[in-house]
Amino acid sequence: MHAAPLATSWLGQLDARARLLAFVPALVLVNLVGRGELVPVALAATLFLGLALSCGHGALSVLSRGLFLLPFVLFVVVTLPFAAEGQALFALDLGPLHLAATREGLELAADAGLRGCASILAVLVLSGTTEPPRLFEGMASLGMPRAFVLVLSMVYRYLFEIAGELARVRRAALARAFRMTSVRAVPRLGTMAGAVLVRSVERSEQVNRAMRARGFDGEVRTMTRERFGPPEIAFLALFHGLLVVLLFGV
């Protein structure tokens, strides 16, 4: 359930708020750099990659998660050259479809692809070094609405329970010769999903009771065990200093 292989690394040991304050603004900054500024964005991506690799064992497993997101970036990179107007470079004739790639389109594709990769790397380092519960704790103590953070925590907590529920319903159906692949199965699948939904509603009522029994009155109270000290301040100063220099050449 806790999916942060780098949580015990030097970066993972820092207060979760320090990582949030580093990588969330970094995502914004990477996308604020002027269009066509490929080198600064590539340097920022290298910084994020370097940080991941400096965390040692587990870095590759974290980076490999990015492979699931790469197809989306690739789709944008492949289609953009044909979507922008400008100086034609080459053309593709696909039956009735005539597609012309332009220099402006190619530049746009490279720019979007690089920003996409840099953003994915930043998110991977943040999620790979921070267990979700610590992330939620950090978000709450940084002033994010507590009700929102509580809902997010509960979604995370029960996502696995609902997946387990679905698996049990599926197993029960398969045990009674139900074929998932048949077209006739579609209405039944709808009914099964409905059954899981009804069970989830019942569970939410029980959880609500358990919360009220422990004094919950609608106001969300949280407490953080994180400690924001000199190492966090030093990390943030170095990280943002370097990032600004790389991106804006200041």
Add this chain to the structure above:
Amino acid sequence: MHRPIIETSDVCFAYHDGKPVLTGISLSILHEDSVGFIGPNGAGKSTLLMCFNGLLKPTSGTVRVDGLPVVEANLKEVRRKVGWMAQDSNDQLFMPTLFEDVAFGPLNLGLAREEVLSRVEDAFRQVGLSGFADRAPSHLSGGERKAAAIATVLSMRPEILLLDEPTNDLDHASRRALIDLLKRLPVTRVVASHDLEMILELCRRVILFDQGRIVAEGPTAEVLGNETLLRAHRLESPLSLALRR
């Protein structure tokens, strides 16, 4: 032991469909007593436990906890005194880590950070889960999950513990550990269960419910030894009692 800590007078309750679940329940539970609620499915045991904590409001009649009427204005104090544990530990453990779950109640009581930390640590120690604070509920065994669920209630330092089917889904070793843990807790215990062996071991007194009414009450061994009475209400005498005869 002689001071009543829970008192109900003519409590009736019906859910939205109007079907009566509890009818004319009047009882008294003494301070530091250990009482078992037994009866067939749908007898109203769990519903009555929820009325004690103010989770459900009786349609008529009154519930008092330590002399305090269980009404909206007193709910905070009532819930500080009365710890209720859900039947399914998954409903009780709703936060991503055990620490957050065990700290949830004390935070709602408005306690200071240091006091919350000390209570959380204490509760973990009492249930034998020291060092489990950062674990996720889904990473625990059934027995550990049940112990953690009890810790979420103990951190509120309740005077009364309401347990709904605490031994459900536990293997023998976990069930034994749970019974031993409950025996050690210096609080008033009200346990609703079908596990009559556990009731026999844990409770000094039992109340037998059927169709929302109290049909018998008395010392545990006496009620559980009455086979005719139990059979009439779809129950069976615990094997250990039958063997003793």
